Amino acid sequence: MVSGRASDPTEQTAGGAGTAVLDRPTAGDTVAPRGRRLALSRADLVIGAVYLVLATYVLSGQWRDTHNGYLVKSGQDQFMWEWFFAETAHAIAHLQNPLGTHLQNFPDGVNMMANTAMFGVGVPLIPVTMLFGPTVTFVLVLTLGLSGTAFAWYWLFSRELVRSRFAAVVGGLFCGFAPAMISHANAHPNFVLLAALPAIAALLIRMARRALAEESGTDTAPSPAGWWHRTRQQRRDTILLAALLTLQIALGEEPLLIFSLGFGVFAIVYYLHRPRAGLRVLRGLAPTVAAAALITLALTAIPLWWQFCGPQSYGSIDHGPMGNDVKTLAQFPSESLGGEFVPGQNVAINPTEQNAYFGWPLLILVAVAAILLWRRRDRSGEQRAGYRVVRAGTVVILGFGVLSLGSPAMFGTHTTGINLPWHWLANLPLLDTMLETRFSMAAVPAIAAILALATERALAYWQISLSEPRPLIWFAALALALVPLAPTILPVTHRPAVPSFFTHGTVERYVTDGSVVIAPPPTRLDASPLRWQYAANFDFPIAGGYFVGPMADKKGGYGPIDRPTAGLLMDVKRTGHIPRIDAATRERARKDLRYWNADIIVLPPTRNADALQDALNQLLNVPEQYVDGVRLWDVRGLS
Structure with a gap:
């Protein structure tokens, strides 16, 4: 065995932490690492396949029944997302504008850009949607989202953070299958398919390294060839960054905003102890990032205008308090082994928003690892880049963890009366539409980075002596946490x-x-009629629906502004009680039918169907018909 000073094995081995030298200029850094490190190896492909198998396992229940299966905890969101994918395919196939539609919420319509329709995958997967149906598209996006996000972070960690592939696998595994990711996999593909974000981070990191290399004089390429090479590289970086930003906007704007805030805080703290290096990076990146932003704006100008200024657009959304309960930080998620055997109090805002739920063993492990790595220095006393990653990551975990608690802080569904920073940030532009609980997702890659660095350090001890017990202690603790x-x-x-x-x-x-008016019209409480519409190839528009649109005050809300008749029918379905129906009630019903330009009212088999049937007969005075499993009233003469 190799003997040596075991207190800091990374000083003597190539397996130590500190590969993430974001500010270490090296000659030829723009060429040699690119050819050697960026290409996918056979091991990378195997790791990607393992991630894909795990994602398929998580969603295997839906894969086994893509015709009638439905994710229990999605609420009504699966109906909504399937409708989005189906309507996108229908619009493109019929050469219609996909940014807006009147097929739902007739006659006002729906602003699709303001509803995260995910054109970035909805459009490329049109053949899948048309051949196999939107449910297959939905579960495919979720599956590729989990596995692709895990692989993208693994790729970033293995190229920019650690030399140990196993350590990078651990980091990627946590990023792709963190509790928040699994929770959103029930219903929110826009918060599952996040692979473009680590790609953006990787590009910015390499741009930062080149900027430092050029300013420090270590870029030794001769002029004018060196100038031409740098200019060509900047053009490539600009185009690639603009493409990634455009893609992420087409996949989901809110994850991009959370990532931008988290990565920005990370970068500031990372260069806090070397401000001159930070300023050099800022000067080097500013022209490329600004140019990429302009190109992105040009590419997305029409969709963004439609989103914020087009028909059925809105300003902010009043969600109300949507912060994480303090207990969510340390409890196990419901869809996990820990949640199965040690369930905690139900304090999540809903089953699809378990955005923290890190579990107390992981919180303890990350805290201990961060403290130990925080204090490490190399022989010259200069903090290693890997340890600056730990410090910056720790600040992100703490800062965004606090933001995710909203304001005031809640503990076990009871308010503590303590106002947190979100109290002063909630009404800022862009932030006023966000669910504060989702800020904890910014902590996921930061936690993963600390786990990867600590895992690599543990492996480095075995390079000194296989009898060293510290790696076994680390891996036992890692298993207990994960x-x-x-x-x-x-x-x-x-x-x-x-x-x-x-x-x-x-x-x-x-x-x-x-x-077509369904009795009652679809809402965020029951969106199943959306499935009936795309099953009929969108041959008719429907009144009502499940979407985000403007309310009377022009702020965003879920579903349409309820018409009186829609509210009456919803009450009858909920209670089974028919209110007094007089001439005024019938006149309001006729007015609503005219507003909807209704051709027929359809009553499918449903709860309290007999009461709904009696109520409609009293409202309409139109003969009812029973056709192919539904009762209907032809109201073309009334509307």
């Missing part, structure tokens, strides 16, 4: 089949130029 967070298969239920009235094309006989 095994309880291991995801379980997301639960799936069987949803009822679509009424044959829609699947057999019967609906076409009753619709001319008007809409």
Whole structure:
């Protein structure tokens, strides 16, 4: 065995932390690492395949039944996302504008850009949607999102942070399958497919390294060839950064905003002890980033205008308090081994927003690892780059963890009365539309980076002596922290089949130029009729729906502004009680039918269907019909 000073093995081995030298200028850094380190190896492909298998396992319940299976904890969101993917394919196939539609919320319509329709995958996957249906597209995006995000962070860690591939695998695994990712995999593909974010980070890191190399004079390429090479490289960086930003905007703007804030704080703290290096990086990156931002703005100008100024656009959304309960930081997520055997108090705002839930063993492990790595210095006393990563990552974890608690802080669903920073930030532009609970997702890659660095340091001890016990202690602690967070298969239920009235094309006989009104119209509480519409190939628009649109005060809200008749029918379905229906009520119903330009009202099999049937007969005075499994009222004469 090799003997040596075991207190800091990374000083003597190539396996030590500190590969993430964001500010270490080296000659030829723009050429040699690119050819040697960026190419995918066979091991990389195997690791990517393992991530894909794990993602498929998590979503295997939905994969087994893509026809009628439904993720239990998605609420009504799976119906909404399937509708988004189906409507995008329909619009493109019929050469219609995909940015807005009147197929839902007729006649006002829906602003698709203001509803995170994810055109970045919805458009490329149109063949999948048209051949296999939107449910396959939905579960495919979720599966590729989990595995692709894990692999992208692994790729970044293995190229820029650690030399140990195993350490990078650990970091990538946590990023792709963190509790927040698994929770959003129930319903929110825009918060699962995040692979473009580490790609943006990798590009910015390499740009920073080159900027320092050029200013320090270590870029020894001769002029004018060196100048031409740098200019060509800057053009490539500008185009690539603009492409990545444009792609992420098409996938989800809120994750991009959270990432930008987190990465910005990370960079500031990273260069805090070397401000001159930070200023050199800022000067070097500013022209490229500014040019990329202008190109991105040019590429996305029309969609962004439509989102903020187009039909059915809105300003901010009043979500109300949506912070993490303090208990969510230390509890185990519901869809995990720890959640199965040691369930905690239900304090999440809903099952799809378990954005913290790191578990107390992981919090302790990360705290201990950060403290130990924080104090490490090399022989010259200069802090290693890897340890500056730990310090910057720790600040991100603490800062964004506090932001995610909202204001005031809650503990076990009870308010503490303590106002936190979100109290002063909640009304700032852009932030006023965000759910503060999601800020804790910025801590995920920071935690992963600390785990990767600590894992590499532990492995380095074995390079000195295989009898060294510290690696065994670390890996035992790592297993105790991560095994309880291991995801379980997301639960799936069987949803009822679509009424044959829609699947057999019967609906076409009753619709001319008007809409179909479901009794009651779909809302965020029951969006299943959206499935009936895309199952009928969008042959008719529907009243109501599930989307984000402007309310009476022009702020965003979920679903349409309820018409009186829609509210009446929803009450009847909920309670089974029919209110007094008089002439005024009938007149309001006729006015609503005219507003909706309704052709027919359809009552499918549903809860309290008999009460709804009686209420509609009293409202309409129109003969009802029973056709292909539904009751309907032809109201073209009334509307």
